[in-house]
Amino acid sequence: MFRHLTKQRFDVIIYTYKQTGNKMTQKEIAKQLNISQATVSMALKGSERISPAVREAVQKLASDAGYRPNPAGQMLRLGRSNVIGAVFPSLTNSYYAELFQELQRGLEPHGYLLYFIPAETHPEAVAAASSLQSMRVAGVVSLGMFAEQLLPLRDDGIALVFYGGEQQISEQISQVLPDRFGAGRDITDFLIRRGRKHIAFLGAQGDGEQRYRGYCAALAAAGMEARPMPVPPACDLLTAGYEGMRQLLLRYPDTDGVFAHNDDMAIGALRAAAEAGIRVPESLSLAGFDNITAGRYTSPALTSVEQPRSEIARLLVEELCAVLSDFHHARFVSVPCSLKIRESA
Structure with a gap:
């Protein structure tokens, strides 16, 4: 039988939930009011099959105690899994491995499981889209560079949120985009203020690459020339940084500053500089991008740009649940990104 709550009892329940930080579930609402969970569900939907007194009590308790519907449960009832697909490059890329962990932690309280599908090329993204569709995933978090390949998933009712990319996606869709242009400019400005005259960029380049564009903008403003240095393709990032740095030192032996596309490459470059007898940071300043955990423990500790993983993951989860x-x-x-100045620059 429906239990009427006194104001004192109601206030105690609300206080308890706010103190613990827990969110009230339908099961807990049903227990407190001595009604069935099905009655709670109908009352929350405003069903006229439920008496006004019960509807009012359920809705007030849910509102004041911070009840949130479980989207995962709703998706299961609609014939979808509680799986969220994550389309990122290989998790041997330390930044994406750490971001993936943050996303897992963020999605777990919402009842979702995160499933990783690696993709580094557009054909691989097309194959990933097909796999995710067959799995009947509830949603997908993907790199913005794969928007064209994954946007058709929306036609099948799959929620999409994009991370990164080189610019804002023109479609009306949620996207979380770090300011890599500003960060590339800022870290290059920092190297210039350190007195470096011959600063190279190690890694991916091109008109659309925002880190590289920021690097070029800073050098142009200082009247300095860019030194782009591509890295060898088809190898892991540490090796790419190591081999790219060796080639850079052969081509530009007077290089006194290096901005690497990511921290993994910077760590490989640090090893190549040591083997060449170049002292960092005395003779050469070296900076990476991403602020991965390993960079704090290199010798010297790596100066880097932080893409705030925890905040980015929180925003991606927030946008996904909203969709x-x-x-x-949308x-x-x-x-915004920030500089983490350590010993290498």
Whole structure:
């Protein structure tokens, strides 16, 4: 039988939940009011089959205690899995491995499992889209560079959120994009202020690569020339940085500053500099990008640009849950990066 709560009892329940930080579930609401969970569900939906007194009590308790519907449970009832696909490059890339862990932690309280599908090329992204569709995933978090290949998943009712990319995606869709242009400019400005005159960029380049564009903008403003140095393809990032640095020192032996595309490459480059007898940072300043955990423990410790993984993961989860609740939800979020100055520069 429905239990009427006194104001004192109601206040105690609300206080308890706020103190513990827990969110009230339908099961807990049903227990407190001595009604069935099915009655709670119908009351939350405003069903007229439930008496006004019960509806009011359920909705007030849910509102004040911080109840949130479980989108994973809703998706299961609609015939979808509680799986979220993550389309990223290989997790041998330390930054994506750490971001993946943050996403897992963020999605778990919402009842979702995160499933990783590696993709580094557009054909691989097409294959990933097919696999995710057959798995009937509830949603997908993907690199922005694969937007064209994954956007058709929306036609099948799959929620999409994109991370990164070189620019804002023109479609009305949620995207979380770090300000890599500003960060590339800032870290290069920092190397210039350190007195470096011949600064090279190690890694991916091109008109659309925002880190590289920021690097070029800073050098141009200082009246200095860019020294782009591509890395060998088809090898892991540490090896790419190591081999790229060896080639860089042969081509530009007077290089006194290096901005690497990511921290893994910077760590490989640090090893190549040591083997060449170049002292870092005395003779050469070296900076990476991403601020992975390993960079704090190199010798010297690596100066880097931080893409705030915890904040980025929180925003991606927030946007994904918003799209799962409202399929037409779309928001563009620009995330500032920051410099982490350590011993290498």
